[in-house]
Amino acid sequence: MSLSVSSLVLRAKQLELEGIRHLAGRIELVDVIGQLIHALQRERGATSIFLASSGQRFASERQATVESVTPIEARLRELFEAQLAPEAGASARMLSLMAWVVLDLDALAGLRAQTVGHTVTAHVAVTAYSRLIAGLVELIFHVADATLHPGISRLLVAFVHLVQGKEAAGQERAVGAQLFASGRCSEAEQQRVIHLIDAQERSLHVFEEFTDPTLRGRWLQMQLTPNMAQLERLRRSVCTARAGAKLDAALSESWFEVTSARIGEMEDMLVALVHALRHDCDAQIRATEQDLQDSEGLLQRLRQNPPRHSHAVDRFFNDAEQSEAPVLSSLPDGLKDAPGTGAGSALVELLQDQSARLSRMESELDTARRALHERKVIERAKGALMSRLGLSEEEAFRALQKASMDHNKRLLDVAEATLALPDFAFASQVRASTEH
The missing domain is CATH 1.20.1630 (Formate dehydrogenase/DMSO reductase fold)
Structure with a gap:
């Protein structure tokens, strides 16, 4: 192809x-x-x-x-x-x-x-x-x-x-x-x-x-x-x-x-x-299959009617940006006032829709990723303290909690700092926290 x-x-x-x-x-x-x-x-x-x-x-x-x-x-x-x-x-x-x-x-x-x-x-x-x-x-x-x-x-x-x-x-x-x-x-x-x-x-x-x-x-x-x-x-x-x-x-x-x-x-x-996950997956598969079929139909029509695409620039850039750009070619008079018409416009809209959807998905995914990232960092910090100082899991977590409260910092921030510190830097604080 x-x-x-x-x-x-x-x-x-x-x-x-x-x-x-x-x-x-x-x-x-x-x-x-x-x-x-x-x-x-x-x-x-x-x-x-x-x-x-x-x-x-x-x-x-x-x-x-x-x-x-x-x-x-x-x-x-x-x-x-x-x-x-x-x-x-x-x-x-x-x-x-x-x-x-x-x-x-x-x-x-x-x-x-x-x-x-x-x-x-x-x-x-x-x-x-x-x-x-x-x-x-x-x-x-x-x-x-x-x-x-x-x-x-x-x-x-x-x-x-x-x-x-x-x-x-x-x-x-x-x-x-x-x-x-x-x-x-x-x-x-x-x-x-x-x-x-x-x-x-x-x-x-x-x-x-x-x-x-x-x-x-x-x-x-x-x-x-x-x-x-x-x-x-x-x-x-x-x-x-x-x-x-x-x-x-x-x-x-x-x-x-x-x-x-x-x-x-x-x-x-x-x-x-699990039932909700399967339901959402099935619904998303059906929607994406339909979207794919619609796209195939649209693109088939575009292939049969090649677009005049030079006017697509005004769909992606503002007027100020266009005025600074070199003129590559001019548009027919009939299209100057109608940049959203024709097969080229349909292709641009398809691309924009897909880009917008992917952008929304990425933004929403960031929230979920942050929750998973926080858990990973805290678990790694606990493991580091257990390995470095011979603490139990409970003692390691209590040490992180105490450091978080003492310094008025998020638990995630303390965990990240713990992973970055040399062995001796956290030792005295941890020993103090586990004595109580």
């Missing part, structure tokens, strides 16, 4: 359509990842109670959760394998994240055997499950970050932050269940529960900002249920207990049921978000 304006415009629209179809396939991947996270969260919670109670509680429940994971894991492995095909368009980063997930999935059998044999502690088991789930969450963030359609990107930002909030809720369920089942309050685990509650609130705030109004309304209503009130009461009993104080071990099952109900509500919201 010889180079022409029409061939370039049509190819641009074809690429736009291919991109949306490609995204529709990625939504299926995100859906299955979300399902596996949900199943693994249940297995993690049941395992924590089973181990903390020395096998006296949740033996059958734990086995049921293991069986529920198997078919979802198999489906995800199939989708991962499909991403190896060149036409799938998977990036090197995406395949690398998948490799880490598969590595942790392969290690599950050994962890389960250790659980049955009681050769692993509840804390170690919860950490192993959490590492696997963190890899799955990171993969969802990568898919969202690579999305190039504003409406769909906003919903994906809502989705990934709800997934992140739900994972914090899942860890809260596991740690709290472990605390109750052990019958004794551990200060370290108590602080972890407090940190996880705070982490949920941060993620859910972003979810509320980016989700659509209908789902936001449903979510806010869920916060007023009796189950949520009972969860708050149980949280208070954990968070206000003195270190070493006795806890009612029988409440481990109540805790598990109440926190599971909340996580189930989050899962319902994720299902609704």
Whole structure:
């Protein structure tokens, strides 16, 4: 095909359509990842109670959760394998994240055997499950970050932050269940529960900002249920207990049921978000297909009636700019007062419409990208502090929060500064913050 304006415009629209179809396939991947996270969260919670109670509680429940994971894991492995095909368009980063997930999935059998044999502690088991789930969450963030359609990107930002909030809720369920089942309050685990509650609130705030109004309304209503009130009461009993104080071990099952109900509500919201994502993708595919057909018809007419295009300059430049430009040729008298007429005008309008739409999309995408960028920088800063100073995740985040408040700066600004500082510059401040 010889180079022409029409061939370039049509190819641009074809690429736009291919991109949306490609995204529709990625939504299926995100859906299955979300399902596996949900199943693994249940297995993690049941395992924590089973181990903390020395096998006296949740033996059958734990086995049921293991069986529920198997078919979802198999489906995800199939989708991962499909991403190896060149036409799938998977990036090197995406395949690398998948490799880490598969590595942790392969290690599950050994962890389960250790659980049955009681050769692993509840804390170690919860950490192993959490590492696997963190890899799955990171993969969802990568898919969202690579999305190039504003409406769909906003919903994906809502989705990934709800997934992140739900994972914090899942860890809260596991740690709290472990605390109750052990019958004794551990200060370290108590602080972890407090940190996880705070982490949920941060993620859910972003979810509320980016989700659509209908789902936001449903979510806010869920916060007023009796189950949520009972969860708050149980949280208070954990968070206000003195270190070493006795806890009612029988409440481990109540805790598990109440926190599971909340996580189930989050899962319902994720299902609704996936439905909305698929609906928006399908609608966008239909609209783009129609747009492509309309463009093909217009360009076919243009090819049959070549345009006089020299007058198009006044559609792109103002009068002052035109007066300074050299005159290349003059327009026929009949066109001087009608720059918007004729086949040339139709082509210009097509180009302008496409440019304006792409410009609007880029502006809307910037908002979604900023939310994802902020999360990435904060996570990297936490990781840097954990690596440099040997802090736990909670200690690293508290250090960032304290620096943010002390210097009256945004958390993002503090995180960026942390990544830029040499090891010693932040050390004294962090040590001070973690002592309180």
